[in-house]
Amino acid sequence: MADVREAEEPVDESELAIEGALRPMSLAEFVGQQKVRGQMQLLLDAARIQQRPADHILLSGPPGLGKTTLAMIVAYESGRPLRLSSGPAIQHAGDLAALLSSLTPGEVLFIDEVHRMARSAEEMLYLAMEDFRIDIMVGKGAGATSIPLDLSPFTLVGATTRSGLLPNPLRDRFGFTAHLEYYEPEELERVIERSAVMLGVSVPPAARAEIARRSRGTPRIANRLLRRVRDYLVVHGRTGADIAAVDAALDLYDVDRIGLDRLDRAVLDALVRRFRGGPVGLSTLAVAVGEEPDTIESVVEPYLVRIGFMGRTPRGRIAMPEAYAHLGVPAADSVLGFDDL
Template structure:
């Protein structure tokens, strides 16, 4: 799959760039937006510091690119702790997780990204570690007398899990988290504030109107805000004097093929396929993918969430359906049978 600039997932070139822009605290001028999450998290951290204990285990849920990794780093920073980072796919065997847990020092924060991808046998290693600060080790093969279980004490720690699919987390694991925070998409003003903050850190001059323009196309996602800023900055450096004006920002976004609603070429092709080939739907995801010679998972993970968010696409028991807004965006008149924008956006997946 060719990587889209609008994809909310982190790409390899993004890592160093994002590290420089990462918020360092929960202050409103550092970590912008997510006010409810920040309020609860501040209380959690202050209470734990007052008791001289690690914070409760925290689960961060929400779409990619909203700041889950940044919050994990902030929890470690504001509690004066070190952070250890891993992910569900990287912890493929029980021994991998057991070794990591046994290496933690008192007060460490363990961040596991994509925690929903832990296998059941690996996940079960976490249960006594989270509840009792104990690690169960099984020696020997087979069952019965050939096996022995040893319980080892581990240092007190805070587990911060991140997931884009809360529903895939098992109930036993989910219930062991003391706090569960759901991150929401950012508003346009919040996106503009993120862009202005990042521009300041990059020492790039940007007009307020230009920041607002970029914000409206950033899909409510902090990572996309910063990625678009990076590309617009490059364009303005080559085509102008380096400062970002509204006119140059508009030209840059047009060059990147991102329209005023934040849709890229593939987003528009998906809508056009549903509308023009299948009369607006409903149509199955596999049929859409085959028509576009694209992988169904790519459409579901990269494109569909935003089309649902802005009410251009609906998920119904019979398949995906374009809404009235989608027809209008393509310059077409919607049939009378088409539902109002977004009415079915959270329907049942076929």
């Protein structure tokens, strides 16, 4: 069964092309994150007036809220080229040195999952961000020498879903740090409205509201659900969506009325029925549903905690009363009662 969710899964080129086409190209087109947009606009305007590269930018927050899009906007509004990389791809200082030395003056370097860079690369990045210089070690042992290499001035845009894992020296070298928040339903409706026009689909307000309600506060998920609704309309020879079409399309993909999908419900079901509401350890819960602990912790758990269905305690995960109500299961005494929280 397919899950419409944030996960590390293969995406075909047509899907990537559509996702790219739906991305806004400027801060004026970007929906939501009003405070961050205002701060970034000031940062970019000041850099343009002073004819210098913009300060380094750190974007943190859950997946799918627009960090990569904002990095692209920084490059577009600065009139500079954009270089894309990721923390897992930079596992040696030499990888970073090769990347930095190839940058052109003023280029914007985007490093996704910057918290997953190798420690040796992080330490090299400190000097590069501050002085636009790196030291290359030549030789080994007592005969090793350090050769300084000057870099072209650049703007680093780092993105992270776990800012707490960034070392303080690296975090302090960013001139501007922004935390992206989950979207309100009204903001998601505006995202869906814009995307529907670009996809050539008629989605009236009631249908937009229904898609937004199931989108977990995340624009990327909203756009993916919209594309599934569009597919349903194409297959059934329709040009416009209504509530019935949205329900039929998203029910097919196991996305329920509040955005929970198959894996979310499997986790809740195991927690409520198999473990009597908990507490239960993350690894045990992952084994019970046949998933990796990292997937449960980074993909499923944040949303369940945010909507009040799951609680985290020193003794493990527990099901909250709202989870019992959603599953239609009478609340039972758990190993750790709600009054003990």
